[in-house]
Amino acid sequence: MYDVKKIREDFPILQREVYKKPLVYLDNAATTQKPLCVLDAMREEYLNVNANVHRGVHYLSQQATDLHEAARETVRAFINARKIEEVVFTRGTTEAINLVAQTFCESQMKAGDEVLVTDMEHHSNIVPWQLQAKKMGIVVKHLPIDDKGCLVSCHDVATYITERTKLISIAHVSNVLGTINPVKDIIKLAHERGIPVLVDGAQSAPHMKIDVQDLDCDFLAFSGHKMYGPTGIGVLYGKEEWLEKLPPYQGGGEMIDKVSWEKTTFERLPFKFEAGTPDYVATHGLATAIKYMESLGMENIEAHEQELTRYCMEQMRTIPNMRLFGEAPHKDAVVSFLVGDIHHLDMGTLLDRLGIAVRTGHHCAHPLMDRLGVTGTVRASFALYNTKEEIDALVAGIRRVSAMF
Ligand SMILES: Cc1ncc(COP(=O)(O)O)c(C=O)c1O
Incomplete structure (x- = not known):
């Protein structure tokens, strides 16, 4: 069985707090955290x-x-x-x-x-x-x-x-x-x-x-x-x-x-x-x-992350004024979005204050941003240690930030 709670124990950084809030690390497409065995x-x-x-x-x-x-x-x-x-x-x-x-x-x-x-x-x-x-x-x-x-x-x-x-x-x-x-x-x-x-x-x-x-x-x-x-x-x-x-x-x-x-x-x-x-x-x-x-099994990792992606997309669609970028039927571990006309940097900065680490900006893909007609997006990206509770925290965070604007 894929025991994500146990897996998280291999990554001590995931236990830390930022701004006195539990860290929710959703910037894995930029870089992942390292398990103790690697260190x-x-x-x-x-x-x-x-x-x-x-x-x-x-x-x-x-x-x-x-x-x-x-x-x-x-x-x-x-x-x-x-x-x-x-x-x-x-x-x-x-x-x-x-x-x-x-x-x-x-x-x-x-x-x-x-x-x-x-x-x-x-x-x-x-x-x-x-x-x-x-x-x-x-x-x-x-x-x-x-x-x-x-x-x-x-x-x-x-x-x-x-x-x-x-x-x-x-x-x-x-x-x-x-x-x-x-x-x-x-x-x-x-x-x-x-x-x-x-x-x-x-x-x-x-x-x-x-x-x-x-x-x-x-x-x-x-x-x-x-x-x-x-x-x-x-x-x-x-x-x-x-x-x-x-x-x-x-x-x-x-x-x-x-x-x-x-x-x-x-x-x-x-x-x-x-x-x-x-x-x-x-x-x-x-x-x-x-x-x-x-040792965890690539198929198990894939299935876990696919489920996180599906769940995240489903939850995101319930947020008013949500604009999702990337709705391919075959999609993996990355959810890019904007809410109404809230600037990606504002959304990212305020989510950070809630302990949620996401990426904002052009993601080193200027031509794609031009194609999408935006200067940047907010991006949440998942790894083998993320949980549905973290996605709930992200969605609640986006709702809270949206309400502030
Ligand atoms: C699709 C893709 N290609 C290439 C790179 C560059 O990787 P690195 O900076 O590790 O060389 C990245 C990094 O984000 C990426 O997402």
């Missing part, structure tokens, strides 16, 4: 194991290397990648997408070639492509969304693909709308036309089982801190054949085979993309977070 694992490594990885012949270095590489295997199994060579550690989703944008555009694209994203992307899946557009003359195109926050149908997606489309890069789940995009269908359609697909999994990896072989995606990016792991660590999954084709991203130690003044050769995968000392304590922390999620 303990990282403390233990710094206390007893710490040494730089891959280089040392001494005991501690080998032990730290073993933990670091075991973390890679944990990630591989978590997303069902074929090989550990396909798991590249990055600083997060943002760095993973920048890595692909830079190396893919440089090696696989010419001026006038197109990359296709969507109207609901986070800036980290827009700006890296725009930087390449400026540098290389590639073109960034975007798929539109309907008023419920869904992508146009797959049939219509096909109409946006041209002979010049060289890559499709899409969010699995929107961080503003919560829409779960039909990435598997889009990947199939893209592959029929020989186009690889990058999936931004920042908002899906924490909430659902991802199987990269089943999806058949060419790249997947996600961040540790959004899935109960530490900050500063993330993952780029890439199919081996693609990673082999791409040039290195950054130069330095760890990523080379042999360096000379005449010619430098590079390490094998995945090290070719991991220049410099990796955050080996964070990789161990991430692996511990993944094991924690797996």
